[in-house]
Amino acid sequence: MSSRLPRGALIKGRLTLKQALLTLLIATLISLVAGSLELLSHAKSMRASIEQRTQQQLAIINGAAAEAAFQLNPQLAEQIALGLFNDDDIAFVAIQDDFGRTLATFESPTPPPSWLAEALFGDILDYRTPLRYHLDDTLPTSRVGDIQLTLDQRYLTAQFLARGYSVVGVSIVEAFLLSSLFIAFFHVYITRPLLKVHAAISQTDPAHPARWPKPTLRGHRDDELGHLVESVDHLLHEFQRGLEQRDHLHRLSRHDGLTGIANRRYFDTFLAHQWEQAAATHAPIAVIFIDIDSFKAFNDHYGHTLGDDTLKRVAKALDRCIDSQSDLLARYGGEEFVCVLPGKDIHGALSRANHMRQAVMALAIPHARGAADSVLTISMGVASVRPTPGESPDRLLNEADARLYEAKNRGRNRIEAFISV
Numbered sequence: 001m002s003s004r005l006p007r008g009a010l011i012k013g014r015l016t017l018k019q020a021l022l023t024l025l026i027a028t029l030i031s032l033v034a035g036s037l038e039l040l041s042h043a044k045s046m047r048a049s050i051e052q053r054t055q056q057q058l059a060i061i062n063g064a065a066a067e068a069a070f071q072l073n074p075q076l077a078e079q080i081a082l083g084l085f086n087d088d089d090i091a092f093v094a095i096q097d098d099f100g101r102t103l104a105t106f107e108s109p110t111p112p113p114s115w116l117a118e119a120l121f122g123d124i125l126d127y128r129t130p131l132r133y134h135l136d137d138t139l140p141t142s143r144v145g146d147i148q149l150t151l152d153q154r155y156l157t158a159q160f161l162a163r164g165y166s167v168v169g170v171s172i173v174e175a176f177l178l179s180s181l182f183i184a185f186f187h188v189y190i191t192r193p194l195l196k197v198h199a200a201i202s203q204t205d206p207a208h209p210a211r212w213p214k215p216t217l218r219g220h221r222d223d224e225l226g227h228l229v230e231s232v233d234h235l236l237h238e239f240q241r242g243l244e245q246r247d248h249l250h251r252l253s254r255h256d257g258l259t260g261i262a263n264r265r266y267f268d269t270f271l272a273h274q275w276e277q278a279a280a281t282h283a284p285i286a287v288i289f290i291d292i293d294s295f296k297a298f299n300d301h302y303g304h305t306l307g308d309d310t311l312k313r314v315a316k317a318l319d320r321c322i323d324s325q326s327d328l329l330a331r332y333g334g335e336e337f338v339c340v341l342p343g344k345d346i347h348g349a350l351s352r353a354n355h356m357r358q359a360v361m362a363l364a365i366p367h368a369r370g371a372a373d374s375v376l377t378i379s380m381g382v383a384s385v386r387p388t389p390g391e392s393p394d395r396l397l398n399e400a401d402a403r404l405y406e407a408k409n410r411g412r413n414r415i416e417a418f419i420s421v
Protein backbone atom coordinates (compact mmCIF):
# COMPACT_ATOMS: atom_id res chain seq x y z
CA MET A 1 0.00 0.00 0.00
CA SER A 2 2.66 2.45 1.10
CA SER A 3 4.53 1.99 -2.18
CA ARG A 4 1.66 3.72 -3.96
CA LEU A 5 1.88 6.96 -2.01
CA PRO A 6 4.83 8.42 -3.93
CA ARG A 7 2.84 7.76 -7.10
CA GLY A 8 0.10 9.91 -5.62
CA ALA A 9 2.62 12.64 -5.01
CA LEU A 10 3.73 12.44 -8.63
CA ILE A 11 0.15 12.65 -9.86
CA LYS A 12 -0.27 15.72 -7.69
CA GLY A 13 2.67 17.39 -9.42
CA ARG A 14 1.58 16.41 -12.87
CA LEU A 15 -2.05 17.37 -12.61
CA THR A 16 -1.32 20.75 -11.05
CA LEU A 17 1.50 21.43 -13.50
CA LYS A 18 -0.59 20.49 -16.52
CA GLN A 19 -3.47 22.59 -15.31
CA ALA A 20 -1.14 25.51 -14.51
CA LEU A 21 0.51 25.42 -17.94
CA LEU A 22 -2.83 25.18 -19.72
CA THR A 23 -4.29 28.05 -17.69
CA LEU A 24 -1.24 30.23 -18.34
CA LEU A 25 -1.36 29.47 -22.05
CA ILE A 26 -5.06 30.29 -22.31
CA ALA A 27 -4.69 33.41 -20.16
CA THR A 28 -1.73 34.62 -22.26
CA LEU A 29 -3.63 34.05 -25.50
CA ILE A 30 -6.69 35.85 -24.14
CA SER A 31 -4.56 38.74 -22.88
CA LEU A 32 -2.80 38.99 -26.25
CA VAL A 33 -6.10 39.06 -28.14
CA ALA A 34 -7.63 41.55 -25.67
CA GLY A 35 -4.47 43.70 -25.72
CA SER A 36 -4.39 43.71 -29.54
CA LEU A 37 -8.04 44.76 -29.69
CA GLU A 38 -7.40 47.53 -27.19
CA LEU A 39 -4.34 48.72 -29.14
CA LEU A 40 -6.37 48.73 -32.36
CA SER A 41 -9.04 50.86 -30.78
CA HIS A 42 -6.37 53.12 -29.28
CA ALA A 43 -4.74 53.55 -32.72
CA LYS A 44 -8.12 54.52 -34.17
CA SER A 45 -8.88 57.12 -31.51
CA MET A 46 -5.29 58.43 -31.63
CA ARG A 47 -5.53 58.97 -35.40
CA ALA A 48 -8.85 60.78 -35.05
CA SER A 49 -7.55 63.06 -32.31
CA ILE A 50 -4.31 63.84 -34.27
CA GLU A 51 -6.29 64.80 -37.37
CA GLN A 52 -8.72 66.91 -35.39
CA ARG A 53 -6.00 68.71 -33.43
CA THR A 54 -3.92 69.41 -36.55
CA GLN A 55 -6.91 70.79 -38.43
CA GLN A 56 -7.71 73.01 -35.43
CA GLN A 57 -4.10 74.29 -35.28
CA LEU A 58 -4.17 75.07 -39.00
CA ALA A 59 -7.51 76.82 -38.64
CA ILE A 60 -6.24 78.91 -35.70
CA ILE A 61 -3.16 80.21 -37.49
CA ASN A 62 -4.82 80.51 -40.91
CA GLY A 63 -5.74 84.19 -40.49
CA ALA A 64 -2.27 85.30 -39.31
CA ALA A 65 -0.48 83.22 -41.94
CA ALA A 66 -2.75 84.64 -44.66
CA GLU A 67 -1.89 88.13 -43.45
CA ALA A 68 1.85 87.29 -43.71
CA ALA A 69 1.36 85.84 -47.19
CA PHE A 70 -0.74 88.77 -48.32
CA GLN A 71 1.84 91.23 -47.02
CA LEU A 72 4.68 89.03 -48.33
CA ASN A 73 6.15 89.40 -44.83
CA PRO A 74 8.74 86.65 -44.20
CA GLN A 75 9.36 87.74 -40.57
CA LEU A 76 5.72 87.35 -39.68
CA ALA A 77 5.55 84.11 -41.66
CA GLU A 78 8.56 82.78 -39.78
CA GLN A 79 7.06 83.66 -36.39
CA ILE A 80 3.88 81.85 -37.28
CA ALA A 81 5.70 78.84 -38.74
CA LEU A 82 8.03 78.63 -35.76
CA GLY A 83 5.07 78.71 -33.38
CA LEU A 84 3.76 75.64 -35.13
CA PHE A 85 7.11 73.95 -35.47
CA ASN A 86 7.73 74.16 -31.74
CA ASP A 87 5.12 71.48 -31.21
CA ASP A 88 6.78 68.09 -30.63
CA ASP A 89 4.67 66.26 -33.18
CA ILE A 90 5.46 68.53 -36.18
CA ALA A 91 8.41 67.71 -38.42
CA PHE A 92 7.93 70.22 -41.24
CA VAL A 93 6.16 73.60 -41.70
CA ALA A 94 6.22 75.84 -44.73
CA ILE A 95 4.29 79.04 -45.59
CA GLN A 96 4.18 80.03 -49.29
CA ASP A 97 2.69 82.95 -51.18
CA ASP A 98 0.26 82.45 -54.02
CA PHE A 99 3.14 82.22 -56.50
CA GLY A 100 4.56 79.24 -54.66
CA ARG A 101 7.50 81.15 -53.18
CA THR A 102 8.47 80.06 -49.72
CA LEU A 103 8.18 82.75 -47.07
CA ALA A 104 9.16 80.59 -44.10
CA THR A 105 10.08 76.96 -43.62
CA PHE A 106 11.20 74.76 -40.70
CA GLU A 107 12.13 71.12 -40.94
CA SER A 108 13.62 68.59 -38.58
CA PRO A 109 15.57 65.62 -39.94
CA THR A 110 13.19 62.67 -40.41
CA PRO A 111 14.35 59.07 -40.14
CA PRO A 112 13.38 56.52 -42.84
CA PRO A 113 9.75 55.50 -42.24
CA SER A 114 9.20 52.27 -40.35
CA TRP A 115 6.50 49.80 -41.46
CA LEU A 116 4.62 50.36 -38.19
CA ALA A 117 4.64 54.15 -38.59
CA GLU A 118 3.52 53.77 -42.21
CA ALA A 119 0.75 51.37 -41.27
CA LEU A 120 -0.51 53.48 -38.38
CA PHE A 121 -0.10 57.10 -39.53
CA GLY A 122 1.20 57.01 -43.13
CA ASP A 123 -1.99 58.53 -44.57
CA ILE A 124 -2.47 61.34 -42.02
CA LEU A 125 1.02 62.88 -41.88
CA ASP A 126 0.85 65.52 -44.64
CA TYR A 127 -1.43 68.62 -44.70
CA ARG A 128 -1.66 71.48 -47.20
CA THR A 129 -4.17 74.25 -46.49
CA PRO A 130 -4.84 77.29 -48.70
CA LEU A 131 -4.43 80.67 -46.96
CA ARG A 132 -7.46 82.86 -47.58
CA TYR A 133 -7.41 86.61 -47.13
CA HIS A 134 -10.46 88.77 -46.58
CA LEU A 135 -9.57 92.19 -47.98
CA ASP A 136 -12.90 93.89 -47.82
CA ASP A 137 -16.46 93.02 -46.84
CA THR A 138 -17.58 93.77 -50.40
CA LEU A 139 -15.10 91.32 -51.93
CA PRO A 140 -14.97 87.56 -51.59
CA THR A 141 -11.97 85.98 -49.81
CA SER A 142 -9.09 85.26 -52.09
CA ARG A 143 -6.31 82.63 -51.89
CA VAL A 144 -3.01 84.34 -51.01
CA GLY A 145 -0.80 81.33 -50.40
CA ASP A 146 -0.56 77.91 -48.72
CA ILE A 147 0.64 76.46 -45.52
CA GLN A 148 2.17 72.95 -45.57
CA LEU A 149 2.65 70.81 -42.52
CA THR A 150 4.05 67.32 -41.99
CA LEU A 151 3.69 65.48 -38.68
CA ASP A 152 6.65 63.73 -37.00
CA GLN A 153 5.94 60.03 -37.51
CA ARG A 154 8.74 59.03 -35.13
CA TYR A 155 7.17 61.04 -32.29
CA LEU A 156 3.68 59.73 -33.01
CA THR A 157 4.90 56.12 -33.19
CA ALA A 158 6.84 56.52 -29.92
CA GLN A 159 3.67 57.80 -28.24
CA PHE A 160 1.67 54.91 -29.60
CA LEU A 161 4.29 52.37 -28.49
CA ALA A 162 4.51 53.85 -24.97
CA ARG A 163 0.77 53.31 -24.62
CA GLY A 164 1.08 49.88 -26.27
CA TYR A 165 3.75 48.69 -23.82
CA SER A 166 1.64 49.71 -20.87
CA VAL A 167 -1.46 48.01 -22.33
CA VAL A 168 0.43 44.76 -23.03
CA GLY A 169 2.18 44.92 -19.64
CA VAL A 170 -1.08 45.40 -17.76
CA SER A 171 -2.70 42.59 -19.78
CA ILE A 172 0.12 40.18 -18.94
CA VAL A 173 0.04 41.06 -15.23
CA GLU A 174 -3.76 40.66 -15.25
CA ALA A 175 -3.43 37.28 -17.00
CA PHE A 176 -0.79 36.14 -14.54
CA LEU A 177 -2.84 37.18 -11.50
CA LEU A 178 -6.03 35.65 -12.90
CA SER A 179 -4.35 32.38 -13.82
CA SER A 180 -2.65 32.22 -10.39
CA LEU A 181 -6.03 32.64 -8.73
CA PHE A 182 -7.54 30.03 -11.02
CA ILE A 183 -4.68 27.57 -10.37
CA ALA A 184 -5.04 28.02 -6.60
CA PHE A 185 -8.80 27.56 -6.84
CA PHE A 186 -8.42 24.47 -9.05
CA HIS A 187 -5.86 22.98 -6.68
CA VAL A 188 -7.91 23.55 -3.54
CA TYR A 189 -11.29 22.57 -4.95
CA ILE A 190 -10.42 19.87 -7.45
CA THR A 191 -6.86 18.52 -7.32
CA ARG A 192 -6.64 18.18 -3.53
CA PRO A 193 -9.98 16.36 -3.12
CA LEU A 194 -9.06 14.10 -6.06
CA LEU A 195 -5.75 13.28 -4.35
CA LYS A 196 -7.68 12.44 -1.18
CA VAL A 197 -9.88 10.02 -3.13
CA HIS A 198 -6.82 8.54 -4.83
CA ALA A 199 -5.01 8.07 -1.49
CA ALA A 200 -8.10 6.43 0.03
CA ILE A 201 -8.42 4.02 -2.90
CA SER A 202 -4.68 3.24 -2.71
CA GLN A 203 -5.01 2.36 0.97
CA THR A 204 -7.99 0.06 0.36
CA ASP A 205 -7.38 -3.55 1.30
CA PRO A 206 -8.48 -5.60 -1.74
CA ALA A 207 -9.60 -8.38 0.61
CA HIS A 208 -11.96 -5.97 2.43
CA PRO A 209 -12.87 -3.26 -0.08
CA ALA A 210 -15.93 -2.07 1.87
CA ARG A 211 -13.65 -1.06 4.75
CA TRP A 212 -11.95 1.58 2.61
CA PRO A 213 -11.13 4.87 4.35
CA LYS A 214 -13.97 6.75 2.67
CA PRO A 215 -12.80 10.37 2.38
CA THR A 216 -14.93 13.27 3.61
CA LEU A 217 -14.81 16.05 1.04
CA ARG A 218 -16.09 19.14 2.76
CA GLY A 219 -18.13 21.35 0.43
CA HIS A 220 -18.43 18.65 -2.24
CA ARG A 221 -21.38 16.66 -0.91
CA ASP A 222 -23.70 17.53 -3.82
CA ASP A 223 -21.26 18.02 -6.66
CA GLU A 224 -19.45 15.68 -9.07
CA LEU A 225 -16.63 14.95 -6.59
CA GLY A 226 -19.14 14.04 -3.87
CA HIS A 227 -20.94 11.80 -6.36
CA LEU A 228 -17.63 10.22 -7.35
CA VAL A 229 -16.91 9.27 -3.73
CA GLU A 230 -20.43 7.86 -3.33
CA SER A 231 -20.10 5.87 -6.57
CA VAL A 232 -16.74 4.44 -5.51
CA ASP A 233 -18.21 3.62 -2.09
CA HIS A 234 -21.16 1.86 -3.71
CA LEU A 235 -18.86 0.00 -6.10
CA LEU A 236 -16.57 -1.18 -3.29
CA HIS A 237 -19.54 -2.38 -1.23
CA GLU A 238 -20.84 -4.32 -4.24
CA PHE A 239 -17.36 -5.70 -4.74
CA GLN A 240 -17.30 -6.76 -1.07
CA ARG A 241 -20.68 -8.49 -1.51
CA GLY A 242 -19.34 -10.30 -4.56
CA LEU A 243 -16.28 -11.46 -2.60
CA GLU A 244 -18.48 -12.72 0.23
CA GLN A 245 -20.69 -14.60 -2.22
CA ARG A 246 -17.63 -16.09 -3.86
CA ASP A 247 -16.24 -17.16 -0.47
CA HIS A 248 -19.61 -18.62 0.49
CA LEU A 249 -19.83 -20.62 -2.75
CA HIS A 250 -16.22 -21.65 -2.32
CA ARG A 251 -16.97 -22.92 1.20
CA LEU A 252 -20.08 -24.71 -0.05
CA SER A 253 -18.11 -26.39 -2.80
CA ARG A 254 -15.49 -27.63 -0.33
CA HIS A 255 -17.54 -28.47 2.74
CA ASP A 256 -20.14 -31.00 3.67
CA GLY A 257 -23.46 -29.33 4.38
CA LEU A 258 -24.40 -31.47 7.40
CA THR A 259 -21.17 -31.86 9.34
CA GLY A 260 -19.24 -28.78 8.17
CA ILE A 261 -16.04 -30.78 7.54
CA ALA A 262 -14.52 -31.20 4.06
CA ASN A 263 -16.57 -33.00 1.42
CA ARG A 264 -15.63 -35.84 -0.88
CA ARG A 265 -14.70 -33.55 -3.77
CA TYR A 266 -12.26 -31.54 -1.68
CA PHE A 267 -10.85 -34.76 -0.24
CA ASP A 268 -10.01 -35.95 -3.80
CA THR A 269 -8.25 -32.67 -4.62
CA PHE A 270 -6.38 -32.60 -1.31
CA LEU A 271 -5.25 -36.20 -1.59
CA ALA A 272 -4.07 -35.73 -5.20
CA HIS A 273 -1.99 -32.73 -4.19
CA GLN A 274 -0.50 -34.33 -1.09
CA TRP A 275 0.14 -37.53 -3.02
CA GLU A 276 2.23 -35.61 -5.57
CA GLN A 277 4.16 -33.85 -2.80
CA ALA A 278 4.86 -37.13 -1.06
CA ALA A 279 5.96 -38.73 -4.34
CA ALA A 280 8.29 -35.83 -5.03
CA THR A 281 9.88 -35.94 -1.55
CA HIS A 282 9.55 -39.69 -1.09
CA ALA A 283 7.67 -39.04 2.15
CA PRO A 284 5.01 -41.36 3.58
CA ILE A 285 1.32 -40.54 3.39
CA ALA A 286 -1.46 -42.27 5.33
CA VAL A 287 -5.21 -42.63 4.93
CA ILE A 288 -7.76 -43.73 7.56
CA PHE A 289 -11.25 -44.87 6.55
CA ILE A 290 -13.71 -44.45 9.43
CA ASP A 291 -17.21 -45.94 9.51
CA ILE A 292 -19.78 -45.68 12.30
CA ASP A 293 -20.80 -49.08 13.47
CA SER A 294 -24.41 -50.28 13.05
CA PHE A 295 -25.62 -46.83 12.06
CA LYS A 296 -28.63 -48.21 10.22
CA ALA A 297 -29.79 -49.75 13.46
CA PHE A 298 -29.06 -46.45 15.26
CA ASN A 299 -31.20 -44.54 12.77
CA ASP A 300 -33.95 -47.09 12.99
CA HIS A 301 -33.96 -47.00 16.78
CA TYR A 302 -33.41 -43.29 17.53
CA GLY A 303 -34.71 -41.72 14.36
CA HIS A 304 -33.04 -39.96 11.43
CA THR A 305 -32.90 -36.55 13.14
CA LEU A 306 -30.90 -37.83 16.07
CA GLY A 307 -28.87 -39.74 13.47
CA ASP A 308 -27.98 -36.43 11.77
CA ASP A 309 -27.11 -34.87 15.09
CA THR A 310 -24.89 -37.84 15.93
CA LEU A 311 -23.08 -37.58 12.60
CA LYS A 312 -22.26 -33.96 13.44
CA ARG A 313 -20.99 -34.87 16.93
CA VAL A 314 -18.83 -37.69 15.61
CA ALA A 315 -17.39 -35.42 12.87
CA LYS A 316 -16.50 -32.80 15.49
CA ALA A 317 -14.85 -35.33 17.76
CA LEU A 318 -12.80 -36.76 14.88
CA ASP A 319 -11.85 -33.29 13.68
CA ARG A 320 -10.42 -32.45 17.10
CA CYS A 321 -8.01 -35.38 16.71
CA ILE A 322 -6.27 -34.14 13.57
CA ASP A 323 -3.73 -31.41 12.97
CA SER A 324 -5.75 -28.95 10.91
CA GLN A 325 -2.53 -27.39 9.56
CA SER A 326 -1.39 -30.58 7.82
CA ASP A 327 -4.16 -33.21 7.92
CA LEU A 328 -7.64 -33.38 6.48
CA LEU A 329 -10.83 -35.01 7.71
CA ALA A 330 -13.61 -35.39 5.14
CA ARG A 331 -17.03 -36.96 4.97
CA TYR A 332 -16.60 -39.71 2.43
CA GLY A 333 -20.32 -40.44 2.15
CA GLY A 334 -23.19 -41.52 4.43
CA GLU A 335 -21.81 -42.45 7.83
CA GLU A 336 -18.31 -42.92 6.46
CA PHE A 337 -15.36 -40.51 7.01
CA VAL A 338 -11.85 -40.43 5.67
CA CYS A 339 -8.71 -38.88 7.05
CA VAL A 340 -5.54 -37.95 5.09
CA LEU A 341 -2.31 -37.72 7.12
CA PRO A 342 0.58 -36.40 4.98
CA GLY A 343 4.01 -37.42 6.32
CA LYS A 344 2.64 -40.14 8.63
CA ASP A 345 3.94 -43.67 8.47
CA ILE A 346 1.74 -46.55 9.62
CA HIS A 347 2.74 -46.13 13.28
CA GLY A 348 1.88 -42.49 13.36
CA ALA A 349 -1.40 -43.17 11.54
CA LEU A 350 -2.31 -46.01 13.91
CA SER A 351 -1.69 -43.81 16.90
CA ARG A 352 -3.95 -41.13 15.38
CA ALA A 353 -6.62 -43.76 14.60
CA ASN A 354 -6.56 -45.00 18.19
CA HIS A 355 -6.95 -41.48 19.41
CA MET A 356 -10.02 -41.08 17.20
CA ARG A 357 -11.61 -44.33 18.29
CA GLN A 358 -11.21 -43.28 21.95
CA ALA A 359 -12.59 -39.84 21.21
CA VAL A 360 -15.80 -41.25 19.68
CA MET A 361 -16.27 -43.69 22.55
CA ALA A 362 -15.69 -40.83 24.97
CA LEU A 363 -18.76 -39.14 23.50
CA ALA A 364 -20.66 -42.00 25.16
CA ILE A 365 -23.55 -41.79 22.73
CA PRO A 366 -25.94 -44.57 23.78
CA HIS A 367 -26.52 -47.20 21.09
CA ALA A 368 -29.10 -49.68 22.35
CA ARG A 369 -28.69 -51.79 19.24
CA GLY A 370 -24.92 -51.52 18.76
CA ALA A 371 -23.24 -54.69 17.55
CA ALA A 372 -19.96 -53.91 19.34
CA ASP A 373 -20.90 -51.93 22.45
CA SER A 374 -23.74 -50.17 24.23
CA VAL A 375 -22.28 -46.82 23.12
CA LEU A 376 -21.65 -45.60 19.58
CA THR A 377 -18.36 -46.93 18.15
CA ILE A 378 -16.40 -46.70 14.93
CA SER A 379 -14.34 -49.11 12.87
CA MET A 380 -11.24 -48.01 10.95
CA GLY A 381 -8.98 -49.17 8.15
CA VAL A 382 -5.52 -47.61 8.08
CA ALA A 383 -2.90 -47.64 5.33
CA SER A 384 0.33 -45.73 4.76
CA VAL A 385 2.66 -45.83 1.76
CA ARG A 386 5.61 -43.97 0.26
CA PRO A 387 4.32 -43.10 -3.24
CA THR A 388 6.60 -43.29 -6.24
CA PRO A 389 6.36 -40.68 -9.00
CA GLY A 390 3.65 -41.56 -11.52
CA GLU A 391 1.88 -43.95 -9.15
CA SER A 392 -1.85 -43.34 -8.42
CA PRO A 393 -3.27 -43.12 -4.86
CA ASP A 394 -5.80 -45.86 -5.67
CA ARG A 395 -3.66 -48.57 -4.05
CA LEU A 396 -3.53 -46.60 -0.79
CA LEU A 397 -7.30 -46.06 -0.81
CA ASN A 398 -8.03 -49.66 -1.70
CA GLU A 399 -5.79 -50.96 1.07
CA ALA A 400 -7.37 -48.69 3.70
CA ASP A 401 -10.86 -49.59 2.47
CA ALA A 402 -10.04 -53.29 2.57
CA ARG A 403 -8.75 -52.92 6.14
CA LEU A 404 -11.98 -51.19 7.14
CA TYR A 405 -13.95 -54.08 5.66
CA GLU A 406 -11.74 -56.37 7.69
CA ALA A 407 -12.37 -54.40 10.90
CA LYS A 408 -16.10 -54.71 10.32
CA ASN A 409 -15.84 -58.41 9.71
CA ARG A 410 -13.74 -58.92 12.80
CA GLY A 411 -16.40 -57.52 15.09
CA ARG A 412 -16.33 -53.68 14.68
CA ASN A 413 -15.02 -51.03 17.13
CA ARG A 414 -11.52 -51.89 15.98
CA ILE A 415 -8.68 -50.74 13.78
CA GLU A 416 -7.04 -52.80 11.04
CA ALA A 417 -3.87 -51.61 9.36
CA PHE A 418 -2.04 -52.25 6.10
CA ILE A 419 1.70 -52.58 6.63
CA SER A 420 3.54 -52.02 3.38
CA VAL A 421 6.93 -53.67 3.02
Ligand SMILES: Nc1nc2c(ncn2[C@@H]2O[C@H](COP(=O)(O)OP(=O)(O)OP(=O)(O)O)[C@@H](O)[C@H]2O)c(=O)[nH]1
Binds near residue numbers: 295
Ligand atom coordinates in the same frame (compact mmCIF):
# COMPACT_ATOMS: atom_id res chain seq x y z
N1 LIG B 1 -29.24 -39.87 9.85
C1 LIG B 1 -28.50 -40.09 8.76
N2 LIG B 1 -28.26 -41.33 8.37
C2 LIG B 1 -27.50 -41.58 7.29
C3 LIG B 1 -26.92 -40.52 6.56
N3 LIG B 1 -26.20 -41.02 5.54
C4 LIG B 1 -26.30 -42.37 5.63
N4 LIG B 1 -27.07 -42.70 6.70
C5 LIG B 1 -27.46 -43.97 7.11
O1 LIG B 1 -26.36 -44.77 7.50
C6 LIG B 1 -26.76 -46.09 7.40
C7 LIG B 1 -25.64 -46.93 6.88
O2 LIG B 1 -26.04 -48.29 6.98
P1 LIG B 1 -25.16 -49.45 6.49
O3 LIG B 1 -24.38 -49.09 5.25
O4 LIG B 1 -26.06 -50.60 6.35
O5 LIG B 1 -24.13 -49.69 7.60
P2 LIG B 1 -24.31 -49.86 9.16
O6 LIG B 1 -25.70 -50.00 9.55
O7 LIG B 1 -23.60 -48.75 9.81
O8 LIG B 1 -23.58 -51.19 9.42
P3 LIG B 1 -22.03 -51.42 9.49
O9 LIG B 1 -21.41 -50.28 8.71
O10 LIG B 1 -21.85 -52.72 8.81
O11 LIG B 1 -21.68 -51.39 10.90
C8 LIG B 1 -27.97 -46.11 6.50
O12 LIG B 1 -29.13 -46.45 7.29
C9 LIG B 1 -28.09 -44.74 6.01
O13 LIG B 1 -29.46 -44.34 5.83
C10 LIG B 1 -27.23 -39.18 6.98
O14 LIG B 1 -26.79 -38.20 6.42
N5 LIG B 1 -28.01 -39.04 8.10
